[in-house]
Amino acid sequence: MLKLNVDGVSHDVDADPDMPLLWALRDHLDKTGTKYGCGIAQCGACTVHLDGQPVRSCQTRIGDVGEAKITTIQGVSGRVADAVQTAWRGLDVVQCGYCQSGQIMSAIGLLSTTPKPSDAEIDGAMDGNICRCGTYQRVRAAIHEAARSLA
Amino acid sequence: MLKVRQTHPEAAAPRPSRRSFLGGAGVAAGALVIGFTLDPAKQVRAAAGPDLSSAPAQPNAFVRIEAEDTVTVLIKHLDMGQGNTTGLATILADELDADWSRVRVAFAPADAKLYNNLLMGPIQGTGGSTAVANSWFQLRKAGAAARAMLVSAAAEKWSVPASEITVSNGTVRHLASQREERFGALAEAAAAIPVPQQPKLKDPSQWVHIGKKLPRLDSVAKTNGTAIYAMDIRRPGQVTAVVAHAPRFGGTVSKVDDKAARAVSGVIDVVTIPTGVAVIAKDTWSAMKGRDALSVTWDERTAEKRSSDAILAEYRETAKRPGIVASEKGDPAAAIAGSAKVIEAEFTFPYLAHAAMEPLNATIERAADGSYDIYAGLQFQTIEQAVAAATLGVTADKVRLHTQWAGGSFGRRATPTADYIAEAASIVKATGGKAPVHLVWTREDDMAGGYYRPMVLHTLKAGIDAKGAITGWQHRMVGKSIMIGSPFEAMLVKNGVDSTTVEGASDTPYAIPAYRFEVHNAREGVPVLWWRSVGHTHTAQAMEVFIDELAHAAGADPLAYRLGMLTGAPRLSGVLKLAAEKADWAKRSGGKGQGLGISAHESFGSYVAMVADITADGSHVKVNRIVAAVDVGVAVNPDVIRAQVEGSVGFALSSVLRNKITLTDGVVQEKNFDAYEPTRMSEMPVVEVHIVASDAAPTGIGEPGVPVIAPAISNAIFAATGQRLRSLPLDLSGLKGV
Numbered sequence: 076m077l078k079l080n081v082d083g084v085s086h087d088v089d090a091d092p093d094m095p096l097l098w099a100l101r102d103h104l105d106k107t108g109t110k111y112g113c114g115i116a117q118c119g120a121c122t123v124h125l126d127g128q129p130v131r132s133c134q135t136r137i138g139d140v141g142e143a144k145i146t147t148i149q150g151v152s153g154r155v156a157d158a159v160q161t162a163w164r165g166l167d168v169v170q171c172g173y174c175q176s177g178q179i180m181s182a183i184g185l186l187s188t189t190p191k192p193s194d195a196e197i198d199g200a201m202d203g204n205i206c207r208c209g210t211y212q213r214v215r216a217a218i219h220e221a222a223r224s225l226a
Numbered sequence: 227m228l229k230v231r232q233t234h235p236e237a238a239a240p241r242p243s244r245r246s247f248l249g250g251a252g253v254a255a256g257a258l259v260i261g262f263t264l265d266p267a268k269q270v271r272a273a274a275g276p277d278l279s280s281a282p283a284q285p286n287a288f289v290r291i292e293a294e295d296t297v298t299v300l301i302k303h304l305d306m307g308q309g310n311t312t313g314l315a316t317i318l319a320d321e322l323d324a325d326w327s328r329v330r331v332a333f334a335p336a337d338a339k340l341y342n343n344l345l346m347g348p349i350q351g352t353g354g355s356t357a358v359a360n361s362w363f364q365l366r367k368a369g370a371a372a373r374a375m376l377v378s379a380a381a382e383k384w385s386v387p388a389s390e391i392t393v394s395n396g397t398v399r400h401l402a403s404q405r406e407e408r409f410g411a412l413a414e415a416a417a418a419i420p421v422p423q424q425p426k427l428k429d430p431s432q433w434v435h436i437g438k439k440l441p442r443l444d445s446v447a448k449t450n451g452t453a454i455y456a457m458d459i460r461r462p463g464q465v466t467a468v469v470a471h472a473p474r475f476g477g478t479v480s481k482v483d484d485k486a487a488r489a490v491s492g493v494i495d496v497v498t499i500p501t502g503v504a505v506i507a508k509d510t511w512s513a514m515k516g517r518d519a520l521s522v523t524w525d526e527r528t529a530e531k532r533s534s535d536a537i538l539a540e541y542r543e544t545a546k547r548p549g550i551v552a553s554e555k556g557d558p559a560a561a562i563a564g565s566a567k568v569i570e571a572e573f574t575f576p577y578l579a580h581a582a583m584e585p586l587n588a589t590i591e592r593a594a595d596g597s598y599d600i601y602a603g604l605q606f607q608t609i610e611q612a613v614a615a616a617t618l619g620v621t622a623d624k625v626r627l628h629t630q631w632a633g634g635s636f637g638r639r640a641t642p643t644a645d646y647i648a649e650a651a652s653i654v655k656a657t658g659g660k661a662p663v664h665l666v667w668t669r670e671d672d673m674a675g676g677y678y679r680p681m682v683l684h685t686l687k688a689g690i691d692a693k694g695a696i697t698g699w700q701h702r703m704v705g706k707s708i709m710i711g712s713p714f715e716a717m718l719v720k721n722g723v724d725s726t727t728v729e730g731a732s733d734t735p736y737a738i739p740a741y742r743f744e745v746h747n748a749r750e751g752v753p754v755l756w757w758r759s760v761g762h763t764h765t766a767q768a769m770e771v772f773i774d775e776l777a778h779a780a781g782a783d784p785l786a787y788r789l790g791m792l793t794g795a796p797r798l799s800g801v802l803k804l805a806a807e808k809a810d811w812a813k814r815s816g817g818k819g820q821g822l823g824i825s826a827h828e829s830f831g832s833y834v835a836m837v838a839d840i841t842a843d844g845s846h847v848k849v850n851r852i853v854a855a856v857d858v859g860v861a862v863n864p865d866v867i868r869a870q871v872e873g874s875v876g877f878a879l880s881s882v883l884r885n886k887i888t889l890t891d892g893v894v895q896e897k898n899f900d901a902y903e904p905t906r907m908s909e910m911p912v913v914e915v916h917i918v919a920s921d922a923a924p925t926g927i928g929e930p931g932v933p934v935i936a937p938a939i940s941n942a943i944f945a946a947t948g949q950r951l952r953s954l955p956l957d958l959s960g961l962k963g964v
Contacts, residue, residue: 091491094511102466102509107458108451110633111510112583113669117899120583148451164445167865170873171307172448173583173633179449198908205899207583207634208307209876211910213869 077137081106082150092138097121099137100147108148108176112205119204122177122184123147129184131203148176155186155225162220170208178204182218191222278344278923281364283371283425287340288364289318290332291372295396295410297324302334302341302361303352304605305444306582306635307873308928309866310357312442314365316862317358320435321369321428324409325396331443333629336607347717350607353640353756355830355926358862362924370425372416379415380407394434430860430921439865444631456630459589459601461662465494467653468513468666470520471502474529474892475676476751479503481523487516496520499652501645506657510666530751531892534681537750538574541683541704549702549744550722552732556740561698565689567779571772572685574953575705575764576886577678578757579902584633585672588650590614592659597624602647603632605639609713613644617651636877637756641677642712645753673902674894678887679757680705680748682727684768694780696791699741701768703727706754707747722747726756730765730829730933735795736773736788752889758877759929762829764954766933767940770825771952774941784941785811785824795828797857800918801835802826804855808916809837816945819843823941827933831925833857833918834871838938839911842946845958849879849911849939854931856915859922867927868915874931875913880905882936884955 077088079096081104088103095114100106100123109132112120116131123132124146159182162168169175178201185192185200192200197218206214290298299315311331319329334341334350341350344360373393380398381388384405392399399406430436447453472478482503484496492512497504503522507513562568588602598618604610607627615622632639650665657663667675682705689697707724709715718725723732723745732743757763777787785806792799806812806824814822819842826835839851854871861867885902888895896902936954944950949961 090509090511098509098511101458102511105460106451107454107460110455110583111457111585113899115669115898115900117903118583160449163449164441167442167445167869169307169442169445169448170309170869171583171632171634172444172453173455175448176451201907205583205904205906207581207636207877207904209873209879209905209910210869211876211905211907212872212913214907215910 079104079137079140079145080142081145082147088137090137092136094137095133096123096135096137096140096145097132100132106147106149110173110176112174117205118174118177119181120174120177122180122204124151124180124184127184127187129181148180151180151183155221156183158221158224159183159186159217162217162224166213166217166220168210168213168217170210174204174206178206178214182214182221185218186221186225190225192218278360279363281344281367283367283421283423284340284364285368285372285375285421288368289322289372291409291413291416293410293413295408296328296330297322297396297409298330298332300334301331302343302350303357304603304629304632304635304639306603306605306632306639308357308870309442309863311444312440313358313862313866314361315443316435316440317362317365318369320433321366322373323393323395323434326435326440328396329443336611336627338608341607349609351609351640352605353637355832355929357926357928359831359923359925366427367425370427371422374422374425375416375419376409376412378419379412383412383415436860436862437864440863442866453631455584455633456587456589456602457584457633457666459630459664461589461591464589464662464664465506465508466510466513466664466666467504467506467650468510468517468668469499469502469504469649469671470517470522471671471675472524472526472529474526474531475753476529477524477526479522480525483521486519486521490516490519492516495657497653497656499649499656501649501652504653504656506653506663513666514668529892532750532889533891534577534887534889537748538681538683541681541748544704544746544748545683545685545702547746549704549746552723552728552743552745554742555738556698558698558700558740558742561740562687562689562700565697566692568687568689569775569779570685570687571775571952572683573764573768573771575682575767576888576954577681577752578763578881578885579673579678579887579896580634580636580638580757581673581899581902581904582632582634582636582638585669586638586646586667586675587665588647589662589664590650590654591662592654596620597626598654599626599628600647601628601630603635603639604629605632605635606641606644609642610644610647613648614651617648618655636758637760638677641755642714645677669899670897674897676753677755678752679763680708680727680754682764684764686768686772688772688776690776690780694782694787696738696776697740699738701731701742702744702746703731704746705748706750706752708754708756708760710747726761728765729761730827731769734769735798735828736791737794738791759829759932762827762929762933766825766827766829767936767952767954770827770934770937771940774823774937774944775950778944788826797833798826798828801833801855801857804916804918805835805837805853808855808914809839809853811837814945817948819946821942821945821947823938823943823945825934825937825941829930829933832927832930834930834934836934836938838935838942840939840942840946842943842961845961847883847939847943847956847958847961849909851912851914852935852938853914854916855918856927856931857918857920858927858930859920859924861917861920862924864917867917870927871915871931872913875935876905876910878932878935879909882939882954882956883958886955
């Protein structure tokens with residue numbers, strides 16, 4: 076039995092320590108807001124925060140998480156998160172929406188460390204998040220908008 | 227031909243609460259034999275015609291107003307990101323004069339009669355960019371009828387003439403007596419009013435929502451993790467199944483050793499089904515580990531074992547022979563023979579995977595009475611219900627469908643064989659329905675699972691006279707038909723010509739004096755399917771790049787050259803001129819690695835032109851900016867239209883630059899995003915979208931943005947480098963630095 080702290084709540088998880096955090100979240104803790112897209116850290120749909128840092132949960136073994144605080148799209152909060160989600164809604168970024176949990180978690184991670192990112196910094200932080208619907212133009216605009224609202 | 231008897235279609239109708247407005251869906255029981263009369267290519271063009279306006283007013287089917295004052299619009303289509311839930315709700319809400327902040331959506335159940343796609347005959351399904359087009363009059367009438375019923379209810383309640391009552395923003399008012407009620411308070415009384423059959427529709431000048439920016443109805447749920455996709459369905463006692471499929475198309479299970487798989491912790495069962503071997507486990511990870519531990523011997527005697535290169539080489543040989551004539555005019559051979567210049571070209575197109583972000587998956591649960599519930603991103607509900615019922619050995623009325631938000635599709639979820647739904651049903655059948663089964667395809671299953679955009683080869687030959695005018699055009703296409711062998715064959719294949727192979731070429735709007743378009747239907751074991759914009763994905767590239775070549779051979783401006791041959795196509799000319807104007811086409815310079823390229827194409831009744839601005843640096847091409855002009859008739863949600871065109875660029879760009887599915891001895895080589903990499907943020911050009919003002923009935927925009935991207939970029943590369951790239955993905959390796 077492993078203990079995982081997810082969205083501020085401690086959970087016991089009865090699973091192999093090798094299990095990727097993605098599947099523990101989705102199948103054992105019902106945190107389905109975090110998505111499976113590729114399983115090989117190519118698409119970023121599974122992005123969550125470990126102690127505030129964006130990580131790909133499909134490549135994070137639950138046995139390695141330890142006491143780190145896991146934050147998912149369903150529990151993320153605070154000034155930066157609010158600004159990002161508000162900008163996403165104001166610009167109607169989403170299409171199918173399946174990748175957007177990951178996009179938003181990556182964007183929150185970026186703005187938490189880089190409050191006023193340049194386009195190149197946005198490329199650097201967001202290139203690991205695939206959106207097959209091609210919403211990138213609005214993702215970029217929403218990050219700039221969130222940065223403005225936080226300034 | 228798939229024939230299905232539906233005996234109790236109302237069994238799947240929504241069950242609104244007692245307080246809900248307008249009762250149930252009210253479908254007459256009775257046998258319904260499903261036939262297929264689908265012809266999207268032809269019928270979408272009829273969208274502007276009178277046929278759809280005769281749809282009956284069915285407020286019961288499409289709107290529920292609850293006492294707590296919410297307006298729920300029932301959506302008969304799948305929303306896979308194209309925003310049709312917002313678009314369809316807008317249409318109804320406008321005629322109803324609903325308060326947008328109170329508008330909700332719910333996906334309709336399967337009901338081929340009530341919820342059929344009016345452009346697909348008696349089939350409920352989403353495709354061909356028809357959602358708004360086929361629903362336009364249907365939902366306006368439903369909204370107008372519901373509004374009239376609310377007005378009648380208020381008139382009775384207040385004892386005033388209905389003609390003195392006004393409605394706006396979810397409130398019904400009688401000014402003279404200063405009375406007003408919200409919709410919710412009138413809902414119950416309105417439900418008792420007979421449905422008016424010919425409700426008066428608004429004049430466009432009265433529209434309050436149509437044509438304006440409205441917030442998408444799915445934005446909040448899709449930004450906080452609460453939107454439920456098929457992948458997120460969790461039924462009590464649910465198990466997860468992952469299937470080992472044959473490595474080659476057409477392979478079947480010969481022998482299974484599942485001992486090691488069964489020993490994997492969490493694995494519950496292993497069953498052989500027609501499409502492979504299913505490992506059933508308590509969670510996805512255990513099921514995947516169980517599958518890794520399986521040892522399966524495949525019977526590949528009849529499997530497709532050729533490489534894609536070998537298949538393409540056969541296409542090339544085939545193209546030397548005359549094919550089936552799709553369309554012809556005059557004697558192009560003679561016309562070309564007498565030309566001042568003759569130009570020939572070959573275009574090849576690879577298999578393409580749809581690669582939607584949400585891999586294919588579905589959950590099927592057996593109810594105590596032996597009926598079933600299916601939860602998935604259902605796109606062809608009538609077919610999916612019929613196929614599941616046949617697989618499960620029940621009648622269709624025993625299968626209820628629950629359509630979920632879909633994480634993309636691009637055509638893949640609309641499969642005439644309902645392949646993955648049938649697979650899930652097979653597993654439920656094999657396990658006796660003991661537990662709800664969630665079938666999950668991994669990314670690798672999804673990408674290597676076939677149903678690709680067909681591989682296609684085009685050969686073209688045309689002549690121009692001394693003044694540069696086209697004299698004759700000969701065009702041959704080779705590829706596997708999507709429709710032959712499908713239930714749609716009888717309707718969509720005429721004299722051996724599959725309209726989904728030749729659309730966008732054989733019906734070219736360019737005034738060409740003599741032409742012949744021919745097609746060869748290749749035979750191969752690779753399953754093929756429509757991929758966002760279907761035949762137009764390749765015909766637009768062949769047509770628009772070759773026209774560009776001819777324009778240059780004629781020494782003409784590619785824009786003026788096109789316009790000169792489009793005098794009979796005012797809407798296509800219109801978007802060309804608008805895109806050119808907004809992109810400063812007239813002031814372009816070109817060369818030195820910088821260039822603009824233009825293209826235009828009509829698909830699914832919508833007209834799109836694009837100007838691409840690119841920079842070529844050695845073998846690297848950067849697409850800087852795309853200026854698009856679109857004419858989709860009435861722009862129901864301009865912002866959703868812009869989003870679809872922006873997204874089309876992001877979606878299609880990787881297929882222009884690199885994506886291809888290849889087979890080596892029959893085995894698919896690209897299995898995940900590392901080998902089949904979608905467009906990424908840093909590659910995304912700036913996209914500017916201009917919408918032509920129009921009062922024509924609306925057509926779709928889910929697909930029509932896609933076809934013009936590749937030719938606009940290809941033509942821009944020519945302008946920048948003088949080098950003509952035709953085949954997709956573009957082979958940039960040969961580009962010489964400039």
